[in-house]
Amino acid sequence: MKVVVTGGAGFIGSHLAACLSDQGYEVAAIDCFHPYYSIERKERQFEALTGGRVPLVRLDLLDGERTKRWLAEFRPDVVYHLAALPGVPYSLEEPLAYIDYDIKATVNVLAAAGEAGAAHVLFASSSSVYGDRGNVPLREEMADGRVVSPYAAAKYGAESFCHAYAHLYGYQMTIFRYFTVYGPWGRPDMAIGTFLRRLLSGEEIVVYGKGTARDYTYIDDIVEGMIAALHRSGGRSEVFNLGAGTPVTMEQLLAELRKHFLDMKIVHAPERKGDVKATWADITKAERAFGYKPKVAFAEGLARTVAWAREYER
Template sequence: MPSSVSLITGVAGFIGSHLAAALLRRGERVVGVDNFDPFYPRDLKERRLREIARDGFHFVEADIRDRDAMFHLMATHRPRRLYHLAALAGVRPSIEQPHRYADVNVNGLVSVLDAARTAGCGAIVFASSSSVYGNNPKTPFAEDDPVDHPISPYAATKKAGELLMHTYAHLFNLRAACLRFFTVYGPGQRPDLAIATFMRRMRKGQPITLFGDGSTSRDYTFIDDIIEGVLRAADRIEQPDCGNYRIWNLGGSAPITLAHLVAAIERVSGLRAVIERKPPQPGDVERTFADLSRSRSELGFEPRTPLAEGLVRQWAWLLDSE
């Protein structure tokens, strides 16, 4: 029988480390796996692990594509719940390395799913992405909107992941929740993402690059709100009346343009941004905007952190980490 352990892949990442800390605060035992992919510096990931290290947490360094390692991991710990957050992230790098993104995000997922089902894992939460909506002409984006037109390899791998989750739920009676995250930010945000990049460069007096005319918009979602949604989804997917496969949006549902984001960071930091403009980048969507009707109704999910407050907390984290 599965144990009371929760297993997190990608535990040294931004969302994974926050999720591990939240589960540990709830008194759960957590096993985390990560391979320290060099997409960004290992020392940042190791720092996250040091911050969450305590009784009840066990870390394993392994690659999700290593089937032997995944089967051994699952057989040893027999998790009740699996939170699959490990993936290669980033739209633009996926255009340069589509083969690698497919290998990690699709083959890696299959490896994890096979190991989890063999070990009797009851519920699996999969980190999908708002990128699956592509340039959806309808706003806000709802879970039952067509998602057959991704515009980056990264988005395509996330759509493939959702399909695999559905297939395994159907074939093997797994409880499968797919969560479409909308641009997550907050303390410890991935260093390649816009808010982290802008804050870091503005702090150093360096110019920031804006692709396009600043009119593209994103539905920024604070990390604490995302973690609350993840926990609610994991609880809900185990309920008998939920069915064994469900997709939920987790977003702030309050999109803001890139130009307005820069202005907001200027207000928080008290600094003036020096802007370098470049043409729009291939693979970047024009907008994201989460319809939360299903998440509110079925999960009781409600984002509670306004952008201004979230930016203040991320800016303070940056200053403290220097």
């Protein structure tokens, strides 16, 4: 089976491309190496994880014609579309860039996948589409567009385009809403990545807001779920939460970190605009449709991430 992973040099994309290739799929990765974070880091993570086994195409998906031509030539059966500008804070600074990278590029991929005859498209959305709901389990049908950041608005809009293009082209559409993914090569702008880099260089860490919690999900569980969904049951165009199903409060995260960094110093700062207070995934739907069952407990996942960071983040 031929599979394309867009955003294949990114954090989740590199892990996914490597795992698909290990399982015998014919995989190609597409990435434009957007400078949102270090290009050199993207090259390193792609190389370290895929070990040269996955061909990488440097292509900006905002170029609709090139995207269409390339996909028509490769003729994938499956397209995982992960390429996007991620991150909430930057979306407050550059909202229009998110319309380009998270919506326009998605429309280009959806159309190109349809023209190329793909049978299944899987899209990376986000728990941010639920808006700020407090500490309650979030079920797929609860998203209603009342979001609190331009990033979330772009993802919610992109989801709508996914449903439309699944209808227009007749392919199967799977939309994943990830809940704060972490692990080795985790994105350097996210809380755990930022904390680890500062702790390793002996600096204090900055904690924004009070009473926050995140449903941290280990990368291997996410990748396993994304691959299991290739054989899911259910309708043509469906949305699934991929989370751990167990929110971790900031206090719990700090307590776990302190086990690894005994002299950790913390500075508190006001909450950041656009951030939600808490996320908590109800994962029943994914469990029923494709047997999704996260396995890595937070303490274990964090320990693995710290061990990785001690080796690679110096």
